[in-house]
Amino acid sequence: MSESAIPFCDPIACGTAGCDAVVCIGKGVPSNDTLFERTTRAIPGGVNSSIRAFKAVGGRPYVVARGQGAHVYDVEGRRYIDLVQSYGAVILGHAHPAITRALNAAAVDGTSFGAPTPREMKLAEAISERVPSCERVRLMNSGTEATSTVVRLARGLTGRKKIIIFDGNFHGATDALLAAGGSGVATLGLPGTAGVPEEAVANTIVAPYNVVPDIDDTIAAVIVEPVAANMGVVAPAPGFLEGLRAACDRAGALLVFDEVITGFRLGLGGAQERFGVRPDLTCFGKVIGGGLPIGAVGGRRDVMETLSPIGKVFHAGTLAGNPMATAAGLAALSQLTPDVYVEIERRAARLARIIGDAMGGGTTVTRVGTLVGVHLGEKLSGRSPSNFDEAKTTDEPSYARLFHALLANGVALAPGAYEALFVGLGHDDAVMDDLAERFVAAARSIATPD
Ligand SMILES: *Cc1c(COP(=O)(O)O)cnc(C)c1O
Numbered sequence: 545m546s547e548s549a550i551p552f553c554d555p556i557a558c559g560t561a562g563c564d565a566v567v568c569i570g571k572g573v574p575s576n577d578t579l580f581e582r583t584t585r586a587i588p589g590g591v592n593s594s595i596r597a598f599k600a601v602g603g604r605p606y607v608v609a610r611g612q613g614a615h616v617y618d619v620e621g622r623r624y625i626d627l628v629q630s631y632g633a634v635i636l637g638h639a640h641p642a643i644t645r646a647l648n649a650a651a652v653d654g655t656s657f658g659a660p661t662p663r664e665m666k667l668a669e670a671i672s673e674r675v676p677s678c679e680r681v682r683l684m685n686s687g688t689e690a691t692s693t694v695v696r697l698a699r700g701l702t703g704r705k706k707i708i709i710f711d712g713n714f715h716g717a718t719d720a721l722l723a724a725g726g727s728g729v730a731t732l733g734l735p736g737t738a739g740v741p742e743e744a745v746a747n748t749i750v751a752p753y754n755v756v757p758d759i760d761d762t763i764a765a766v767i768v769e770p771v772a773a774n775m776g777v778v779a780p781a782p783g784f785l786e787g788l789r790a791a792c793d794r795a796g797a798l799l800v801f802d803e804v805i806t807g808f809r810l811g812l813g814g815a816q817e818r819f820g821v822r823p824d825l826t827c828f829g830k831v832i833g834g835g836l837p838i839g840a841v842g843g844r845r846d847v848m849e850t851l852s853p854i855g856k857v858f859h860a861g862t863l864a865g866n867p868m869a870t871a872a873g874l875a876a877l878s879q880l881t882p883d884v885y886v887e888i889e890r891r892a893a894r895l896a897r898i899i900g901d902a903m904g905g906g907t908t909v910t911r912v913g914t915l916v917g918v919h920l921g922e923k924l925s926g927r928s929p930s931n932f933d934e935a936k937t938t939d940e941p942s943y944a945r946l947f948h949a950l951l952a953n954g955v956a957l958a959p960g961a962y963e964a965l966f967v968g969l970g971h972d973d974a975v976m977d978d979l980a981e982r983f984v985a986a987a988r989s990i991a992t993p994d
Contacts, residue, residue: 545674551776560979563595579607579619595631600946601959606951611638614939616956625979627895629966631958632805635828635876635888637970642875643834650871658753663874664865670877671832671842674812677822678842682851683865687829688716688803690839691767693851693859694825695720695842698765698798700857701850705747708797709764711734712721712753712932715767715802725750727933737801753778753931756787765798765825766791770815773805773964775935777917779928786822792824798847804829805964806838808877810913811885818913831880834872883940884969888914894976899965902983903946916965922948935962947985949986955979 570708584590591597599866606618614637616626629635636643643697650663656979668681695707695718708714711725715742723733730751735742751757753772766788772778792799801823808831812867816823825843832838842848852858896911899918903909908919910928919929921939929935943961950957957965973978 547675554740573684574619576607576618576620577604579581580604580945583607584868591989594651595958595960595963598959600961601947603608603948604803606956607961613637613639614968614972614975615970623973625971625982626956627959627965628956628963629968630828630835630964632809632964633833634835634880634966635809635968637832637833637968638835640875640879642879642971643872646834646845646871646875647868653867654785655868656866658862660950661865663867663870667832667873667877668840670874671828671840673808673876675816675826676814677844678826679825679845681840681842682848682859683870684839684841684859684861684890685837685863685866686716686839687802687870688828688839690804690829690841691715691721691802691863692718693787693841694765694798694800694827696859697825697847697850697857698800700765700800700849700855700949702796704762704764706749706763707747708749708751708757708759708763710753710768710779710932710933711750712775713767713769713802715769715773716804716829718745720748721751721767723748725752725932727907728752736782746971752933754781754784755931756784756791759788759791759797761797763795763797765793767802769805770801770803770819770821770823771806771810771912771915771984772832772935773915775932776919776929776938777912777915777964778817778930778935779910779912780815781930785815785819789821789823798824800825802827806915807924808832808880810857810915812880812882831876832873832875833869836869836872838866838869839871878976879969887916888968891971891976892916893977895965895967895971896984898976898980900948902980902987904987910958914933914967916967918943918965920961925947938962944985946992949989950982952989953982953986955982955986 580590599899608616609619610617615623671681715721722736724736733745733750734750777779803814803826807828828840830933847911850857888963895908895916900909906922908924910917919938920942938961939962
């Protein structure tokens with residue numbers, strides 16, 4: 545059989561009404577392994593985002609055919625309770641009817657024009673209404689584009705070059721922010737990956753999370769995850785965000801909150817509302833696209849109007865403010881009422897209890913509102929980590945064992961020990977009851993290896 549004759553599953557053939565087995569076109573059901581193997585011959589490492597690879601946990605990824613609510617189905621028809629939810633981009637659950645309807649309606653009107661459209665106006669307004677610091681909003685295509693745009697904007701506005709970021713925070717795949725820190729003190733960044741020249745991070749300072757660094761008048765911006773959600777989940781220490789605000793004000797530096805995860809995940813007003821600190825600029829992504837590619841920068845009017853075409857800092861994007869992405873984003877935001885966050889927070893609290901009860905001692909579960917993180921190993925002895933040095937004490941081999949035990953029991957976590965766990969509108973009580981049983985079974989299988 546030639547390679548192209550390997551049958552593949554067409555999710556459309558499955559229909560929208562929740563079939564249990566994936567319907568495949570061609571002969572028989574392909575295995576995850578066959579499909580992934582074939583993918584690796586077309587795509588480096590078989591993934592389009594290296595974070596999705598199973599490098600950290602071993603083995604090969606399940607290949608997703610479709611999702612429904614809290615669940616994803618792989619191409620073999622196996623169902624998993626999904627705690628990845630597209631790394632937090634999906635909050636209503638997979639294939640939520642509001643999103644599907646909005647996308648169907650938008651698609652027939654055309655998918656991209658290169659001219660202003662009503663939905664981009666509405667989405668920008670919807671963000672501004674809910675996040676008061678965002679007097680103006682520029683839409684773009686990814687969180688990475690948002691963070692790279694704020695770096696240029698801050699430098700262009702202040703005429704300063706230096707940017708302060710925090711060890712263990714993640715701001716996407718953009719050179720200036722792909723800097724590795726030293727240990728314990730603020731240091732000049734080292735290239736965080738091959739391909740980033742020293743020059744690209746020569747003006748990036750990496751400071752330990754949860755300590756207000758020295759901020760002087762050479763600093764253009766301080767960029768921070770107001771709740772760190774890419775080193776497990778690490779809460780801001782009391783006074784940390786307020787301290788950054790005050791120090792930035794004294795130095796004339798911009799305070800930027802990277803709310804790509806926390807925006808519309810912690811609540812309608814994001815982390816800035818929860819902690820009562822108003823940044824100059826905010827980066828968004830993930831939830832605001834309802835599962836489609838999106839990013840946004842919002843902020844003070846005078847700062848935002850430094851962007852072209854009004855101001856001198858260039859920004860452009862062929863697909864920016866895309867009709868499909870804004871349709872999905874608006875549909876997502878239309879469902880997200882304050883009550884919904886109360887409910888998701890209740891589910892997150894339950895998830896934290898489920899993990900704690902199943903795993904027992906040696907596991908630290910952290911939670912900030914709707915965000916849940918898990919840190920394995922005795923080193924923290926139950927204490928919540930407050931920075932990357934502490935978060936890094938996570939026992940990665942234990943995580944890999946837990947990951948695979950859960951996968952075998954029909955629960956999907958992200959294949960990395962530092963990712964947050966996501967629940968949303970799809971994870972109703974029945975799903976959470978089911979999850980509790982599967983967690984206990986997985987924990988037991990690791991405790992008594994066969
Ligand atoms: C995911 C993420 C990004 C990058 O967003 P992409 O859409 O993946 O480019 C930036 N910052 C934070 C905090 C993120 O979690």
